[in-house]
Amino acid sequence: DAGVIQSPRHEVTEMGQEVTLRCKLISGHNSLFWYRQTMMRGLELLIYFNNNVPIDDSGMPEDRFSAKMPNASFSTLKIQPSEPRDSAVYFCASTPGQGYTGELFFGEGSRLTVL
Amino acid sequence: TQLLEQSPQFLSIQEGENLTVYCNSSSVFSSLQWYRQEPGEGPVLLVTVVTGGEVKKLKRLTFQFGDARKDSSLHITAAQPGDTGLYLCAGPHSGYSTLTFGKGTMLLVSP
Numbered sequence: 001d002a003g004v005i006q007s008p009r010h011e012v013t014e015m016g017q018e019v020t021l022r023c024k025l026i027s028g029h030n031s032l033f034w035y036r037q038t039m040m041r042g043l044e045l046l047i048y049f050n051n052n053v054p055i056d057d058s059g060m061p062e063d064r065f066s067a068k069m070p071n072a073s074f075s076t077l078k079i080q081p082s083e084p085r086d087s088a089v090y091f092c093a094s095t096p097g098q099g100y101t102g103e104l105f106f107g108e109g110s111r112l113t114v115l
Numbered sequence: 116t117q118l119l120e121q122s123p124q125f126l127s128i129q130e131g132e133n134l135t136v137y138c139n140s141s142s143v144f145s146s147l148q149w150y151r152q153e154p155g156e157g158p159v160l161l162v163t164v165v166t167g168g169e170v171k172k173l174k175r176l177t178f179q180f181g182d183a184r185k186d187s188s189l190h191i192t193a194a195q196p197g198d199t200g201l202y203l204c205a206g207p208h209s210g211y212s213t214l215t216f217g218k219g220t221m222l223l224v225s226p
Contacts, residue, residue, distance in 0.1 A: 004157075033214075035216075042216055042218035043158075045208075045214070048212065048213050050212075055212065056212065098212070103148075103163075104150075104158070104160070104214060106159070108156050108157055109155075109156070109157055
């Protein structure tokens with residue numbers, strides 16, 4: 001079975017550019033989480049969707065960040081405009097139930113570098 | 116805010132040594148999880164502990180949940196290079212819908 005699939009794996013961009021990160025959930029999973037990982041702050045939850053609906057976006061740092069889930073299997077995280085402090089590894093994770101239900105299944109992450 | 120503090124932040128040992136890493140909080144958790152993250156990959160669940168005082172073993176790894184359900188430890192016996200990675204503890208956020216993670220312990224096991 002395919003796991004959570006993220007793209008791109010690596011992205012290098014310049015400050016001010018728009019960045020779009022993509023995530024495909026495991027088939028049958030209906031909760032989706034976006035996390036950001038840095039050395040300083042560890043893994044931080046950005047936003048959580050259940051059945052395509054954003055439930056908790058309190059971790060989204062500011063208006064430059066937006067996330068969508070246009071269908072049950074796909075999500076995007078967009079940063080516009082990007083800044084150097086956005087450099088991090090962005091993970092999405094999914095679970096089969098409503099919210100965290102025993103195990104988060106993570107993708108391999110998208111490493112973003114903003115110059 | 117429920118915080119999980121992990122120690123040590125970094126541990127470098129030789130193959131065959133034993134080690135223990137810790138996860139502590141001032142809050143009570145209904146359960147705690149341990150994940151391992153290898154370089155370039157996402158975290159993968161190792162174990163979930165639910166009952167205060169619970170001990171779970173996974174081959175050479177022993178996990179313990181504190182009696183008060185505020186802390187947990189991971190003990191590795193006879194560490195191997197394949198144990199190298201970032202060990203993260205995580206607990207349900209107060210709303211029980213999301214997971215809060217500690218910053219992790221980076222373990223390096225040299226041959």
